[in-house]
Every structure is written in structure tokens, then in C-alpha cells.
Amino acid sequence: MAIFRAEKIRRVCALAALICACAASAAYGEWPMFRQDSAHTGVVGEEPADAIEVLWSAEIGGSVDSSPAVVGGVVFAGNSLGEMHALSAEDGSPLWKCTTQGAVMSSPAVVDGLVIFGSVDRFLYAVDAGTGELCWRYRTYGPVISSPACADGIVYFTSMGGGIYACDVADGTEVWRGERGDHIQCSPAVRDGMVFYGDDSGMIYARRASDGEIIWEQQYRGKVVPGPVAGDEVVVFGIMSPSALRPPKIDHIVAVNAQTGDKLWAQNEARSVMSTPVIAGESVYFVTIEGYLSKTEARAAKLADGTEVWKRVLGGVVDSSAIIIGDRLVLGCHDGNLHVIATGDGSIVQSVPLAAKIFSSPAWSDGKLYVGASDGKLHCLQ
Numbered sequence: 001m002a003i004f005r006a007e008k009i010r011r012v013c014a015l016a017a018l019i020c021a022c023a024a025s026a027a028y029g030e031w032p033m034f035r036q037d038s039a040h041t042g043v044v045g046e047e048p049a050d051a052i053e054v055l056w057s058a059e060i061g062g063s064v065d066s067s068p069a070v071v072g073g074v075v076f077a078g079n080s081l082g083e084m085h086a087l088s089a090e091d092g093s094p095l096w097k098c099t100t101q102g103a104v105m106s107s108p109a110v111v112d113g114l115v116i117f118g119s120v121d122r123f124l125y126a127v128d129a130g131t132g133e134l135c136w137r138y139r140t141y142g143p144v145i146s147s148p149a150c151a152d153g154i155v156y157f158t159s160m161g162g163g164i165y166a167c168d169v170a171d172g173t174e175v176w177r178g179e180r181g182d183h184i185q186c187s188p189a190v191r192d193g194m195v196f197y198g199d200d201s202g203m204i205y206a207r208r209a210s211d212g213e214i215i216w217e218q219q220y221r222g223k224v225v226p227g228p229v230a231g232d233e234v235v236v237f238g239i240m241s242p243s244a245l246r247p248p249k250i251d252h253i254v255a256v257n258a259q260t261g262d263k264l265w266a267q268n269e270a271r272s273v274m275s276t277p278v279i280a281g282e283s284v285y286f287v288t289i290e291g292y293l294s295k296t297e298a299r300a301a302k303l304a305d306g307t308e309v310w311k312r313v314l315g316g317v318v319d320s321s322a323i324i325i326g327d328r329l330v331l332g333c334h335d336g337n338l339h340v341i342a343t344g345d346g347s348i349v350q351s352v353p354l355a356a357k358i359f360s361s362p363a364w365s366d367g368k369l370y371v372g373a374s375d376g377k378l379h380c381l382q
Helices: 002-023
Strands: 054-059 069-071 074-078 083-088 094-099 110-111 113-118 123-128 134-139 148-151 154-160 165-168 176-177 189-191 194-197 203-210 213-218 236-238 250-257 263-269 279-280 283-290 294-302 308-314 322-325 328-332 337-342 348-354 363-365 368-372 377-381
Touching: 069 110, 069 363, 074 368, 074 377, 083 113, 110 148, 123 154, 148 189, 165 194, 236 283, 250 283, 279 322, 322 363
Parallel strands: none
Antiparallel strands: 054 377, 069 074, 074 083, 083 094, 110 113, 113 123, 123 134, 148 154, 154 165, 165 176, 189 194, 194 203, 203 213, 236 250, 250 263, 279 283, 283 294, 294 308, 322 328, 328 337, 337 348, 363 368, 368 377
16 A cells, blocks of 8 residues: 555656646647637647547546646546546546536646636636646636636636636736626637737727736627637637527627727628637638527638638537647537538548537647547547
């Protein structure tokens, strides 16, 4: 028994040391937070295999709606049972789990040896990446379903209670907060000293990252549910229709000037966008949903002016945020498939059935894809 305990302690210490060494920055091949970085970039230059298949599937329970993070050979993801899990990225074997008092829909951010994530129980948690032990937590006025973004030692996150918060990564000390009274589901994006997000009233904002001062704000019709993607001098927002029964025409995808908030272009239809767009080169890729008809289309448009490049009908609603690997768009769908789509023409290269539904957004690390699903499993594909 003593030998077993000593070996367990040795493994935990080695794991913690490895993560602390690797997590301070996103090393090549790592995926430390939602869409890889604080700007929600979600683009990697590697080329995927011609065909992918499931390498392993690990049962962690509930529904795995949280998008995984991968750092130091460890994959982290939460579930609807209120748990955050750490597993070996190599084979899915469990390393630890910690429990909150509400569902964990938030995607974790792994930085400076900590795993930081929100819970429906209204707290943002920071636990030790090597052991899962609580280091600090911060209470808000509503469920925290957004994914935290970490930049320059600060973690930025929102709450359904209507607030956006900035806390010190090391100890959770509040740096600043902004509260406007409207529910916020949107995960903030951080780039070039600015924080971009929207709320359920249709307002979009840019705040100064250092002190939270509002730089600009603009009003749109609908709810800003998905996090924006912050590109070079442009920020692209997806907007959800205010009605699914009789959806009105709205600006469902909007590109604005990062410095001023001025609209550069928008597509205006009776559609919703419920997942974070992705920018690659001269194009932006996103998914639209048409009300209760649930007609879902993956689309590509020119980043400069929003002109349509292609669109492709999918078999179910998509709120999984796509990533781009080489020339492939990868996303989960409510039809239960992980779809691989050619960025050039929108043709479906491959569809891999995983579960009844996929809410989780995929992560890519060292040639492998990781994604959660409604079957309570975290899946690894290669």
C-alpha cells in the first residue's frame, strides 16, 4: 500500500510539474482554452489525415457539452453532472476529477498550472492542474456558462447575472467588473488590449482589457449567444434571432471595426448564428440556422465584404464552434456527426458518427482531435 501511495504521489507531482512548465503559453500542438487562444482564433496550419477515426472514447458521465482543453499530454473537459475531468490525452485514462454544484458547460482554460472554468452554480473555479484541488473561486450573480479567456495574467469571463469580470489568474482577485443588467452567455474574446463580447439584449461591446472601460458599444436585434472571433482589425459576431417560431430578418453575422465598432458588413436574413465564426485568410466561416425548420447551413463568406463564397446544408442544428485544420473545417452537429468540410468549396470530406448530439467544440493537439458528446463520453480521433 505504501508503495502504491508513493507511486501515486510521484505521478501527481510529475504531472503538475509538466503542466506548470507547459501551460504558461500555448506551445505548438497545445490547446489551452476555447478555440485555442483568447482571440478565439481556432486555426492550425497542420494538415489532417485523409480520413479520421475514433482512437479512444472515455466515459466521464452526463453530457459533455464543455469543449476540451489539451495541455502537457492531458485533456480537460467538464460535464452536465458538475464535474471537471482530467484524462491522459494518449489513451483517455482518468487522472482526476473535481465536482461543483452545477453543470459545467464552460470550456476550461489551462494557464500557469491552473484549470479555470465556470459552473452553473454561479462560480468561476480555478483548480490545480495536477491534482484537481481547489485553488480559488469567484462568485457571480448568475450561472457561468461562458468559456474564460486568459491573457497577460488576467482571466476574463461573463455571467448570466449580467456581468463581465476580470480576475487575477494567480489568486482570483477581482481586477474589474462591468455589470449592465442583461444576461450574458457570450464568451469574451481578447486581443490587442481589448475585450469583445455581447449580451442577450443584442448589445455588442469593446472594453479596455486593463480597467474595463467601455471603448464602444453597438445595438443589434437578437441575442449575442456565441463568442466573437477577433481578427486583425476586425471582429466578427454571430447573432441569434429573437424568435425561433417566426424568425424576423436580422443581421445574423456582423463584421465590425475592432477600434470603433463601426459595421463593416452584415448578412441580413431570417437566420441565427449560435456558434463562434472562424477567420482564415480572406474568408470567414460560420453556420446559420433557420428557426424551428432547423435548416442548417455551413457557409463561407469573403472577410472583406461578406460576399457569399459557398454554403452547404447540414443534417442538424450546430452550436459547436468550428475549427480549421489546414484546409478542413471541423465541427460537431446535432445529427451526432463530427463533420469535416473542405474550406475551398464546402464539400463534406467525412462525417464521423459519435453520439446522438454533439454540443462540444473540437480541440486539436499533436495530430489528434478531441470532442465531447451527449453520450457522456470524451472522444479522441486521429
